[in-house]
Amino acid sequence: MTTLLTFRDNIKAFFSRYDYIITPLLKWLLALIVFVTLNRQFGYMTILNRGLLLFLLACICAFLPTELITTLGGIMIVVQSFGVTLDVALLSLALVLIFYFGYMRMVSKTGIIVLLVPICYAWHLIYALPIALGFLAGPAAIIPLLFGVILYYYEQSLGDLVNLLAASTEEDDTIQGFQYILNCLLDNKLLLLTVIVFTLVVLVTYVIYRTSFQYAWIVSFFVGGFLNIVLFLIGSVTLSVEVEIGSILLGSLVGLAITFVIQFAKGIVDYQRTELLQFEDDEYYYYVKAIPKLSISESNKHVKHINSKTHN
Amino acid sequence: MVREEDVKLMSRIAIYEKRQGRSEIPVNSFYKGDYVRLNALKNVVSATITFVLTATITIAYKLDYILANVLKLDYKRLGMILLAVYAVWVCVYWLIARVLYAKRYEDARPNILIYNHRLKKLQEARQKETVKAKGGVVLSDDFTDF
Numbered sequence: 001m002t003t004l005l006t007f008r009d010n011i012k013a014f015f016s017r018y019d020y021i022i023t024p025l026l027k028w029l030l031a032l033i034v035f036v037t038l039n040r041q042f043g044y045m046t047i048l049n050r051g052l053l054l055f056l057l058a059c060i061c062a063f064l065p066t067e068l069i070t071t072l073g074g075i076m077i078v079v080q081s082f083g084v085t086l087d088v089a090l091l092s093l094a095l096v097l098i099f100y101f102g103y104m105r106m107v108s109k110t111g112i113i114v115l116l117v118p119i120c121y122a123w124h125l126i127y128a129l130p131i132a133l134g135f136l137a138g139p140a141a142i143i144p145l146l147f148g149v150i151l152y153y154y155e156q157s158l159g160d161l162v163n164l165l166a167a168s169t170e171e172d173d174t175i176q177g178f179q180y181i182l183n184c185l186l187d188n189k190l191l192l193l194t195v196i197v198f199t200l201v202v203l204v205t206y207v208i209y210r211t212s213f214q215y216a217w218i219v220s221f222f223v224g225g226f227l228n229i230v231l232f233l234i235g236s237v238t239l240s241v242e243v244e245i246g247s248i249l250l251g252s253l254v255g256l257a258i259t260f261v262i263q264f265a266k267g268i269v270d271y272q273r274t275e276l277l278q279f280e281d282d283e284y285y286y287y288v289k290a291i292p293k294l295s296i297s298e299s300n301k302h303v304k305h306i307n308s309k310t311h312n
Numbered sequence: 313m314v315r316e317e318d319v320k321l322m323s324r325i326a327i328y329e330k331r332q333g334r335s336e337i338p339v340n341s342f343y344k345g346d347y348v349r350l351n352a353l354k355n356v357v358s359a360t361i362t363f364v365l366t367a368t369i370t371i372a373y374k375l376d377y378i379l380a381n382v383l384k385l386d387y388k389r390l391g392m393i394l395l396a397v398y399a400v401w402v403c404v405y406w407l408i409a410r411v412l413y414a415k416r417y418e419d420a421r422p423n424i425l426i427y428n429h430r431l432k433k434l435q436e437a438r439q440k441e442t443v444k445a446k447g448g449v450v451l452s453d454d455f456t457d458f
Binding site: 091094097098101102105106107178179182275277278279281284286288290 | 362
């Protein structure tokens with residue numbers, strides 16, 4: 001355990017020293033993953049499916065607030081929807097605006113969660129997300145998580161619609177696109193089940209995690225994982241929904257392992273940053289680099305003797 | 313002349329302005345009640361836009377039914393239901409906004425107090441420097457500092 005904590009302290013020290021490089025790099029990576037995933041799932045406009053464009057957009061996001069990734073992701077979804085039909089594009093625009101005015105205006109920082117959900121679905125990590133969000137963000141994460149789940153099923157319905165439109169020979173199916181998507185979403189019992197289960201898992205994990213008894217965090221993860229499995233099983237029987245039990249079981253177990261890693265890494269994020277500052281007074285311009293004082297862990301301390309004599 | 317103490321103070325002020333200060337310093341220009349009310353009002357506008365968009369989607373989705381029963385629908389009752397839902401919707405948003413922005417104001421206050429205190433210290437140090445440069449005598453008033 002001590003070795004692990006020392007390892008964590010060393011990473012923290014490294015992050016603290018090179019924050020001005022690492023933070024933009026991580027933001028760039030996150031933006032690139034989000035944009036590439038969105039374009040893979042909503043690849044209806046060829047103009048947006050260019051690697052260079054996505055790369056440049058990610059580069060811009062690297063130096064600006066994280067909220068910009070969410071905004072650009074929303075714009076991308078709307079533009080991609082124009083490749084299907086006009087009414088679907090308008091529906092996408094309305095949904096993006098509802099999310100922006102209904103949630104992002106108040107709590108902008110957690111808005112990125114909505115775009116992480118499709119990524120987690122693509123990487124089969126979706127069952128880890130509600131448990132992780134339960135202790136990282138709490139109830140504030142519920143709305144973007146639910147919008148993310150809706151976004152995932154929205155994208156699936158859009159795929160079905162595109163196949164349907166490609167198969168049909170009729171010209172007058174503009175209204176049908178809008179109706180088809182909404183019917184798919186409203187009739188989707190799995191979507192309803194996922195929304196209910198994820199809400200409960202986030203809430204329960206958050207409540208247990210915040211309690212003061214010893215090892216509450218471990219209990220919260222296990223209860224979260226257990227709830228994931230049990231609620232999906234109960235829901236599948238009650239709502240007569242076909243769920244992949246094996247995938248939920250495996251997903252929840254992998255999810256549990258991931259949440260332990262996140263919990264371990266959580267302390268790393270809380271570091272003092274190296275600051276590059278510029279300011280001025282009446283007489284001087286100041287270019288200051290403020291480096292935080294770090295405590296070096298025992299194993300990392302090297303004593304160098306500069307005198308050749310040996311001490312007895 | 314560059315004074316080390318001044319640079320330290322200015323650096324700390326600049327770090328705050330660069331990080332939390334961006335969102336917290338504007339809070340300082342309001343009383344708590346005004347800040348909470350203003351933001352709650354902004355959120356009522358946002359809630360109205362969200363409601364209008366949701367209602368538009370619902371109407372567009374049910375358009376076939378509405379057109380088929382355009383003469384049979386009880387518009388007075390529909391209007392009342394719509395108004396009631398809107399009132400509940402706005403009330404929920406207003407309440408959430410009040411709680412959220414009151415908390416944000418309270419969270420920002422200690423940081424702003426420290427920020428203001430540092431600014432004051434810097435200003436005082438500068439004034440002392442100016443007095444010294446002009447040949448005056450600076451009386452120590454450290455006991456009044458906290």
